[in-house]
Amino acid sequence: MSTQRLARAAGLSLLAALAAAPLAAQQPAAAPAGPGLSLEEAVAAARQNNPDMQAQRNDTRGTRAAMRAARADFLPSANASAGFGYTASGVQRFGSEVFGERPQYYSSNWNLGLSYDLSGAKLLQPRLARSQHQATESRIAGYEADLVMQVQQQYITVLQAGEQAAQAAREVERTREHERLANAKLEVGSGTPLDVRRAEVERGRAEVTVVQQQNTYATELLRLGLLMGVDLPVETRLESTFELFEPTWAAEDLVRSALENNPGVLAARASTGAAQTQVRAARSAYLPSLSFQVGMVGSVYSAGNIDPLVQQQLGGMQGAFASCNESNTVRAALGLSTANCAQFDVNDPVVREQVRRQVEAGNPSFPFGYERQPLQASMSISLPLFDGLSRERRIEEARVQESDARLAVQAQEQRLTRDVRTGLLNAQTAYRTAQLQRQVAENAAEELRMARERFRLGAANSIEVTDAQTRLAEAERAVIDAVYTYHKSLAALEALAGRSLR
Incomplete structure (x- = not known):
């Protein structure tokens, strides 16, 4: 009997030692030993590396190019061209007129010209391009603000998942402690195998929860x-x-800050400015336009075979030779001096050679024997009178777009005001909920302590302990959810207000 009493006393001492371990001494699961990451680093990395963000920024390249093109459009346009041609030999005709056999010709030309146009639309183009660029930048800023909010929300979600995993690990330790207590009571004869099995089931369920929460944490990361x-x-x-x-902010102050700083509203206002400029550009169609042109031309028209040209020249000289002889006959009869007709004698080889050399000298060399033409300059003014109401249609379409943009700003401001007030209420509610959930968790922890003490003393069964453990686990998870719901609502409120509230 003394041996049984000693064993029972030792068992009771073991039970007291197990029950004396304070609940607050349980530590969460150790944090990962990998590289650290702050919220600021996560936001900076998203701004730099997020593919969608980079694609949005690419849009500014087009708008910057449009601004440069609008400014460069005030400079004159310059163009240079060159061409080459070929015309086969044959009889040239124009209607019923026949101009005889023509040789083959090779041609080349160059053209250098300057032109300048000035209109109302061109004068407004730089302002329109600049307003469109500003609207694009505002839209990108809004997208970036939305990305920052998503990163903040996801960062908080990962922290929440980590806390849930740590809570699940603490729950495993509590179930293991209850399992040890149930085994100790069974060893001293004050417990039952059913109590041990219940403790083992609770410990297994807690271990399953740990695995699931760890997977959730990895997925959110x-x-x-x-x-x-x-x-x-x-x-x-x-x-x-x-x-x-x-959260003690005044709703009016947050609404005022949101209307001044919210990227979405700023982008909508920038779009309205671009629409207003588009209306002025459409109205400029009623203004006259000026056009100036200056050009220089050089050309070559070279015969591939000069024999037909030489024959035409000699044919003309034969008539001149006959006329010269007749004139000399008349002048001799009148006793006047006669002219030198030998220069028109095509039968003279010297004359024929001289004619060939003249034709060769007058035939420019192909392709670069250009003959420059006189400088050409012109100016014209155009005043549109009637174009089938096309201008009126474009102006009305631009006015409709401007009106839609203004209405969109008003609607967005109204939604923003409502969302800010709602977000503040959500943050205040989440704060009060977190405070109350912490009180519930404290009461649940005290309930578990009392249930364990009653179980140790034999005044309660294991069901009471497992129920208390379940309620404490639910309360701890509710605290985590309430706290991080508050932080998420605060991050959403910061995104609406367009500034940090922490």
């Missing part, structure tokens, strides 16, 4: 890396922390 545009190691440690504080 991968989603964060996707937003950042990088591959995050599973061991990455999130270093930023968030304090729970009461």
Whole structure:
């Protein structure tokens, strides 16, 4: 009997030692030992590496090019051209007129010209391009602000998943402690195998929850890396922390800040400015336009075979030779001096050679024996009178777009005002919920302590302990959800207000 008493006393001492372990001494699961990552680093990486963000920024390249083109459009346009041609030999005709056999010809030409146009639309084009560029930049700023909010929300979600995994690990330790207590009671004869089996079931369920929460944490971390545009190691440690504080801002101040700083509203207003400029550009169609041109031309028209040209020249000289002889006969009869007709004698080889040399000298060399033409300059003015109401249609379409843009700004401002007020209410509600959930968790922890004490003393069964453990686990998870719901609502409110509220 003394041996049984000693064993029972030792068992009771063991039970007291197990029950004396304070609940607050349980530590969360150790943080990953990988590289650290702050919220600021995550946001900076997303701005730099996110593919969608980079694609949005590419749009500014087109608008910058449009601004440069609009400014350069005030410079005169210059063009240079060159061409080459060939005409076969044959009889040239024009209607019923026949101009005889023509040789083959080779031609080349060059053209250098300057032109300048000035119109109302051109005068407004730089302003229109600049307003469109500003609208694009505002739209990109809005997209970037939305990306920053997504990164903040996902960063908080990863922290929440990590806290849930740590809570699940603490729950495993509590179930193991209850399992040890149930085994100890069974050993001293004050417990039952059913109590042990219940404790083992609760411990198994807690271990399953740990595995699931760890998977959730890894999945959310991968989603964060996707937003950042990088591959995050599973061991990455999130270093930023968030304090729970009461939101005491005035709704009017937040609404005023949102209307002044919200990127979405700023982008809508920039679009309205671009639409207004588009209306002025459409109205410029009623203004006259001026056009100036200056050009220089050089050309070559060279015969491939000069024999037909020589024959034409000699044929003309034969008539001149006959006329000269007749004139000399008349002048001799009158006793006047006669002219030298030998220069027209085509039968003279010297004359024929002289004619060939003249034709060769007058035939320019192909392709670069250009003959420059006189400088040409012109100016014209055009005043549109009637174009079938096309101008009126374009002006009306531009006015409709401007009106739609103004209405869109009004609608967005109204939605923003409502969303800011709603977001503030959500943050205040989340704060009060987190405070109440913490009280519930404290009460649940005290309930579990009392249930364990009653179970140790034999005043309660294991069901009471497992129920208390379940309620404490639910309360701890509710605290985590409430706290991070508050931080998410605060991040959403910051995105609406367009500034930091922490």
